[in-house]
Amino acid sequence: MKVCVYPGSFDPITYGHLDIIERASKIFDKLIVAVVCNPNKTSAFTLEERVELIKECTKDFNNIEVDSFCGLLIDYLRQKEATVVVKGLRVIADFEYEFQMALLNKNLDPDIETVFMMTNNKYSYISSSMVKEIARFGANIDEFVPIIIKQKVLGKLTAGKE
Numbered sequence: 354m355k356v357c358v359y360p361g362s363f364d365p366i367t368y369g370h371l372d373i374i375e376r377a378s379k380i381f382d383k384l385i386v387a388v389v390c391n392p393n394k395t396s397a398f399t400l401e402e403r404v405e406l407i408k409e410c411t412k413d414f415n416n417i418e419v420d421s422f423c424g425l426l427i428d429y430l431r432q433k434e435a436t437v438v439v440k441g442l443r444v445i446a447d448f449e450y451e452f453q454m455a456l457l458n459k460n461l462d463p464d465i466e467t468v469f470m471m472t473n474n475k476y477s478y479i480s481s482s483m484v485k486e487i488a489r490f491g492a493n494i495d496e497f498v499p500i501i502i503k504q505k506v507l508g509k510l511t512a513g514k515e
């Protein structure tokens with residue numbers, strides 16, 4: 354069985370991520386969407402909240418597991434007996450960073466392959482931070498996130514004002 358891991362912060366998940374999830378789920382037998390606790394980033398949603406939101410958004414897929422981990426991606430892959438990582442590439446600027454990460458992971462474990470998928474051009478310019486930022490200033494984010502995510506993002510913003 355070919356198991357693939359799609360790692361990320363997903364703070365929160367957007368249609369851009371969901372596009373990658375949908376396409377990757379058709380290629381691999383099982384896709385594990387793994388929320389990573391990244392000490393370099395301050396998150397709006399807790400790890401548990403992000404996992405729950407991804408589960409909600411992917412409940413109609415039958416070969417997807419949603420999980421979280423702290424630590425090195427390659428250790429997580431070994432634990433899950435997965436050898437493939439999938440990442441989305443949005444713009445040229447992503448390439449350098451992703452190339453570096455793919456090479457580093459390959460160096461740490463030569464059995465690991467990173468597969469890149471071009472992000473749907475409808476979402477190539479968005480990121481989780483940008484979605485949160487435009488929502489904070491009152492812009493409509495319907496185009497970028499499912500309704501449940503929109504409600505949670507707006508809920509966080511309201512909570513921040515209390």
Ligand code: COA
Pocket residue numbers: 360361362363364367368369370373389391394424425426427441442443453454455457458472476479480481482483
């Ligand atoms: N559509 C829309 N947005 C996308 C996207 C897509 N297809 N793909 C990525 N993005 C956005 C993300 O939302 C994120 O936005 P943000 O910076 O506003 O949060 C941004 O692009 C960067 O995404 P990504 O490059 O996937 O970074 P990340 O922080 O989500 O994930 C990890 C990086 C967690 C995968 C990486 O740090 C990791 O593997 N960490 C584990 C520790 C480790 O092993 N380190 C050594 C690896 S070399």
